[in-house]
Amino acid sequence: MSFDFLIFDLDGTLVNSQEDLTFSVNCVRKDYGFEELSVEQVRSYLGSGMNALMSKAVPDISSVSLQEIVEKFKFYYGQHLTDKTVLFEGVEEMLRALKSKKKAILSNKTEKFSCEILKRLNIFDYFIKVWGGDSIDVKKPDPRTVLDLIKLTESDISKTVMIGDSANDFLVAKSAGIPSIAALYGFSDKHQIKQHNPDFVVETARDIVDIV
Numbered sequence: 001m002s003f004d005f006l007i008f009d010l011d012g013t014l015v016n017s018q019e020d021l022t023f024s025v026n027c028v029r030k031d032y033g034f035e036e037l038s039v040e041q042v043r044s045y046l047g048s049g050m051n052a053l054m055s056k057a058v059p060d061i062s063s064v065s066l067q068e069i070v071e072k073f074k075f076y077y078g079q080h081l082t083d084k085t086v087l088f089e090g091v092e093e094m095l096r097a098l099k100s101k102k103k104a105i106l107s108n109k110t111e112k113f114s115c116e117i118l119k120r121l122n123i124f125d126y127f128i129k130v131w132g133g134d135s136i137d138v139k140k141p142d143p144r145t146v147l148d149l150i151k152l153t154e155s156d157i158s159k160t161v162m163i164g165d166s167a168n169d170f171l172v173a174k175s176a177g178i179p180s181i182a183a184l185y186g187f188s189d190k191h192q193i194k195q196h197n198p199d200f201v202v203e204t205a206r207d208i209v210d211i212v
Contacts, residue, residue, distance in 0.1 A: 003179075003212045005155035006098065007146060008127075009164030010107035010114055011046060012186035014091050014205075015121065018043050019084040024077035025057045028069060032061060043187050047166035048140075049108040049133040050074065074110075081113060082120045088185060090205035095126045097209045104149055108133035108140055108168065129153055141171035146178060161199075163208060170196035181211055 011017045022042040029036065037057060045056040054069045061069075095103070104127055107114045111132030118124035129149060133139045136148060150157050162173035165186025170193075173180035182198035184190050185205070193201070200211050 002159070003161040004102060004159040005150065005153065005161075006101050006103045006212060007106050007149060007160065007162045008103060009162075009166065009169045009183075010105055010109060010117070012165035012188065013163060013169075013183045014087060014105075014123070015085055015117060016088055017085040017117070018046070018187065020080045020082065021046065021053075021077065023083070024073055024080055025053070027076040028054070028072045029058060031072060032058060032064070032069075034059065046187055047108065047168050050110065077113065081117055085117060085121070087121055087123070088183075088205050092123060094205045094208050095123055098212060099126070101212065102153060102155060103127050104129040104131065104153060106131050106140065106145055106149060106162070106172075111135045140168040141175060143172060143175040143177075146172055146176035150176075161212060165193070167192070167196055170198050173198075181208060183208075 008014055018039050022039045025042050026036040042057065045053050050070050050073060051066060054073050055066055058069050105114055109132050111130060111134055114132045115130050118130065131149060138144050150160055157178060160178045161181055162169055162178055163181040165183040166188050170180045179199035181200045181202060182193045184193060184201055184203050202208055
C-alpha cells in the first residue's frame with residue numbers, strides 16, 4: 001500500500017525535544033520550591049499537551065491555578081525551544097525522500113511552538129499544514145483532529161496515514177479509521193507501543209520511506 005497524505009506527530013517522532021522540555025518543567029518546579037525531575041520522568045508525562053504535562057509535573061498547590069503554572073512553563077519553554085532539541089537521525093533524509101508526498105504536522109504542543117521549532121530546524125517547508133493542540137477546540141486522540149486535517153487539505157482518507165510514537169497517535173488513527181506507523185525510536189516504551197497494535201512499526205526514520 002502507498003500513502004499520499006502523511007500526518008506526523010512532532011515530539012518523539014521528528015524531533016527529540018525531551019531535554020528542553022525537562023529543563024523548562026524544572027524551571028517551573030524550582031519557582032515553587034520543588035526538586036528537579038529526571039528526563040525519564042518528564043518523558044513519561046509527554047503526549048497530551050501542556051496542561052496535562054504540567055498537571056503531572058507540578059504537585060497541587062492550593063493557592064496556584066494550573067493556568068498560572070502552564071503560563072510559567074510557556075514562558076520558560078519559549079526561551080529554550082531549541083537549546084538542545086534536534087531532529088532524530090534520518091528525519092531530514094526521510095522528508096527529502098518523501099518530498100512529493102503531502103505532509104502535515106499534528107501535535108498536542110501549541111501551534112506557535114510547533115511552527116517555531118520546525119522553522120529553526122529547517123524543515124517547516126516540507127509541511128502543507130501545522131496543527132498544534134490549540135489549532136482547533138479538540139486535541140489528539142479526538143478523531144476530528146485527523147478528519148478535519150484530511151478535509152482541509154482535500155486529501156483521500158484511504159491514502160492517509162498517521163506517524164507517531166505515543167498512545168494518542170495510535171488512538172487517533174484508529175478512531176479516525178486510518179492506519180498508523182509507530183516510531184520505535186521515539187519517547188514511548190516499545191512494549192507500550194505494541195499494546196496499541198499499530199499497523200506498521202519502524203526502527204528508524206528512514207524506514208518510513210519504505211512503508212509509504
